[in-house]
Amino acid sequence: MLDVARKVIPRASAVIAVGTCASFGGLPAASPNPSRARGVMDAVGGKVINVPGCPANSEWVLAVVINLISLKKPMKLDAHRRPVTIYGTPVHEQCERKVNFDADKFVETFGNAASAQGYCLYGMGCKGPEAYSTCPKVKWNGGVNWCVQAGAPCMGCVEPNFWDKFAPFYEMQ
Amino acid sequence: MARVVIDPITRIEGHLRIEVEVSRGRVKDAWSSGTLFRGIEIILKGRDPRDAWLVTQRICGVCPVPHGLTSVFALEDAAGVKPPLPAVIVRNLIEGTQYLHSHILWFYHLNGLDYVDIVSALKASPKEKSMKQVKEKLAAFVKRGQLGPFTNGYWGHPAYKLPPDINLVVVAHYLQALEMQAKASKLTAIFGGKMPMHMNTPPGGLTKPPTAEEIKAFSEGLKELKAFVNNVMYQDLLTLAPYYLDWAGIGKGVGNYLSWGVFDSAPASPESRFLPPGVLLKGKKRLEKASPEEVKEHVKHSFYRYSRPLNPAEGKTEPGFKKHDTEKTYSWLKAPRYDGKPMEVGPLARVLIAYHKNVKPVKKEVDALLEKLGHKGNPGILQSVLGRIAARVIESKLIVEEMEKWVADLEKEMKKKGARVYTGYKVPKKGEGIGLWEAPRGALGHWIRIKNSKIENYQCVVPTTWNASPRDDKHQRGPLEEALVGTPVHDPKKPLEVLRVVHSFDPCIACAVHVIDPRTNEVYRIRAV
Numbered sequence: 001m002l003d004v005a006r007k008v009i010p011r012a013s014a015v016i017a018v019g020t021c022a023s024f025g026g027l028p029a030a031s032p033n034p035s036r037a038r039g040v041m042d043a044v045g046g047k048v049i050n051v052p053g054c055p056a057n058s059e060w061v062l063a064v065v066i067n068l069i070s071l072k073k074p075m076k077l078d079a080h081r082r083p084v085t086i087y088g089t090p091v092h093e094q095c096e097r098k099v100n101f102d103a104d105k106f107v108e109t110f111g112n113a114a115s116a117q118g119y120c121l122y123g124m125g126c127k128g129p130e131a132y133s134t135c136p137k138v139k140w141n142g143g144v145n146w147c148v149q150a151g152a153p154c155m156g157c158v159e160p161n162f163w164d165k166f167a168p169f170y171e172m173q
Numbered sequence: 174m175a176r177v178v179i180d181p182i183t184r185i186e187g188h189l190r191i192e193v194e195v196s197r198g199r200v201k202d203a204w205s206s207g208t209l210f211r212g213i214e215i216i217l218k219g220r221d222p223r224d225a226w227l228v229t230q231r232i233c234g235v236c237p238v239p240h241g242l243t244s245v246f247a248l249e250d251a252a253g254v255k256p257p258l259p260a261v262i263v264r265n266l267i268e269g270t271q272y273l274h275s276h277i278l279w280f281y282h283l284n285g286l287d288y289v290d291i292v293s294a295l296k297a298s299p300k301e302k303s304m305k306q307v308k309e310k311l312a313a314f315v316k317r318g319q320l321g322p323f324t325n326g327y328w329g330h331p332a333y334k335l336p337p338d339i340n341l342v343v344v345a346h347y348l349q350a351l352e353m354q355a356k357a358s359k360l361t362a363i364f365g366g367k368m369p370m371h372m373n374t375p376p377g378g379l380t381k382p383p384t385a386e387e388i389k390a391f392s393e394g395l396k397e398l399k400a401f402v403n404n405v406m407y408q409d410l411l412t413l414a415p416y417y418l419d420w421a422g423i424g425k426g427v428g429n430y431l432s433w434g435v436f437d438s439a440p441a442s443p444e445s446r447f448l449p450p451g452v453l454l455k456g457k458k459r460l461e462k463a464s465p466e467e468v469k470e471h472v473k474h475s476f477y478r479y480s481r482p483l484n485p486a487e488g489k490t491e492p493g494f495k496k497h498d499t500e501k502t503y504s505w506l507k508a509p510r511y512d513g514k515p516m517e518v519g520p521l522a523r524v525l526i527a528y529h530k531n532v533k534p535v536k537k538e539v540d541a542l543l544e545k546l547g548h549k550g551n552p553g554i555l556q557s558v559l560g561r562i563a564a565r566v567i568e569s570k571l572i573v574e575e576m577e578k579w580v581a582d583l584e585k586e587m588k589k590k591g592a593r594v595y596t597g598y599k600v601p602k603k604g605e606g607i608g609l610w611e612a613p614r615g616a617l618g619h620w621i622r623i624k625n626s627k628i629e630n631y632q633c634v635v636p637t638t639w640n641a642s643p644r645d646d647k648h649q650r651g652p653l654e655e656a657l658v659g660t661p662v663h664d665p666k667k668p669l670e671v672l673r674v675v676h677s678f679d680p681c682i683a684c685a686v687h688v689i690d691p692r693t694n695e696v697y698r699i700r701a702v
Contacts, residue, residue, distance in 0.1 A: 111595025
């Protein structure tokens with residue numbers, strides 16, 4: 001695999017790392033990284049465009065591909081080589097539950113009335129303020145739903161090293 | 174005789190290599206090797222037990238739901254917590270969508286092309302407009318010299334038996350099935366937030382109660398999937414099977430079957446599952462109880478530091494890579510055995526066990542199919558490659574039917590006053606738990622040991638470890654290895670028949686097939702299709 005990547009990547013007109021594993025190593029690279037896994041930019045280098053997420057959202061992948069094909073302009077990337085149009089704003093800022101954060105209305109346990117009413121999940125361990133993506137707007141599986149709408153705290157799966165940086169993912173009792 | 178290497182086999186999930194020795198047109202011996210190691214059990218050590226189900230879903234992007242749920246059950250077992258009934262139902266529903274997604278994907282996109290000749294489909298003379306359009310689409314692919322998803326087939330192989338018109342119809346359904354599997358995932362996401370890697374079933378129950386709108390949207394989508402399963406997939410099975418009846422006599426394998434049971438009717442009561450747990454041993458008529466204590470993993474032929482066979486509760490994952498040598502060590506898979514025996518797991522095992530337990534809807538479906546195939550009262554023919562195909566389709570049909578009932582149950586439960594979806598619990602300081610469940614591909618077990626409220630040890634025994642396991646301490650072949658022995662091979666350069674046996678297990682590890690000629694040691698290196 002690594003041999004193929006080393007051969008192909010220097011000659012490719014564009015390299016897209018799809019998903020958090022390809023971008024940053026993801027779960028296999030989580031401590032203690034038993035297989036010494038790394039993302040493409042660390043293992044091979046080159047002009048990689050990272051499209052992290054666990055999994056990568058298909059809308060993001062398509063957006064990057066269409067951008068490359070139709071606009072033929074380099075995309076503006078952040079420090080982690082992610083397109084800023086997708087990964088430029090914290091999830092928290094775009095979240096439909098932010099009104100409840102601002103109003104100090106928090107979910108304190110799963111499954112209760114507050115969880116059904118869309119109270120904020122920050123106290124449950126939500127990583128929305130530290131995770132950058134358009135999840136609340138684009139959503140998943142063709143716009144059906146997303147983690148917070150399903151009552152689950154964001155686990156920050158678009159961020160480098162999130163398995164070690166953000167765990168434990170739940171903060172409730 | 175000939176030695177052939179196929180690397181990699183595609184149309185499976187993961188990294189698997191199969192080596193077979195062919196003599197006089199038949200497979201004489203076989204070796205199955207998992208070639209990928211990630212060490213997820215090692216990564217789990219020291220983590221918060223509540224996070225385990227998020228980690229284990231990442232074992233596989235094709236069937237994350239059962240890996241998540243099985244882990245949840247293991248912690249619930251250790252913590253002594255039972256989720257409320259509505260949570261049990263929602264978990265069944267997302268497990269059900271996972272089965273539909275996986276079986277549709279397998280029937281058409283992974284396994285289908287072993288039986289459907291794409292190039293022959295171009296010779297069809299369709300009358301319907303829609304079929305003409307499919308033919309034109311296909312012809313355009315071929316004209317550009319790019320078959321797209323249909324590249325690298327053994328097209329024209331004499332083992333393909335369907336007439337051109339039928340080939341074309343199934344190609345049309347292949348394309349339709351791409352939409353259907355996406356629709357199945359949308360249904361998972363309605364409750365789960367997203368798919369793969371759903372988010373709504375933490376240990377204890379659900380993150381939030383399902384809303385009436387969500388239940389309605391789920392119910393609507395399910396109707397469409399049901400129509401596809403019954404009117405397209407099941408009909409395609411009936412159309413294809415008569416052309417491939419000889420495959421009811423190929424690939425039987427070990428003849429031992431294990432299921433932990435799947436689809437709960439109440440919290441933590443596996444015996445009442447819709448598809449019940451059980452053990453069916455070769456040559457024995459009586460079904461035995463499935464006990465996790467009887468499971469031991471062997472590593473003599475695997476790339477791990479040697480130890481005696483261990484129950485997963487005390488299991489170890491200590492990599493010790495040595496040279497790939499089919500006489501010694503040749504796989505990253507361990508070899509799980511039940512009471513010392515290799516066991517086939519998967520839809521065939523579940524269907525046979527339910528049939529033996531007289532689960533009425535299962536018995537009815539199986540008997541009806543046997544009659545349609547002209548083998549009334551002879552379920553023995555299901556112990557074969559064709560039987561595995563039939564079992565996946567029958568199971569889809571049965572599950573979609575049950576799911577409609579579960580949706581109605583959920584509506585009723587949520588209307589009850591004080592309906593709950595979550596039971597609070599404390600992570601025990603010290604404890605052990607087992608989760609036993611079924612992924613679409615077969616029996617799945619997670620064993621957790623907790624110390625100081627952290628994971629001290631975690632072991633997963635997954636379906637493909639059972640099915641594609643290497644030899645054990647007693648040198649017994651694994652189920653896939655055993656099933657390959659005796660398979661006819663028309664042309665070692667185009668080992669389509671080997672692929673049929675391998676794909677019938679729906680292995681979930683990427684894969685390479687080697688065909689060996691012990692006399693000439695001739696090796697054909699083939700890129701698998």
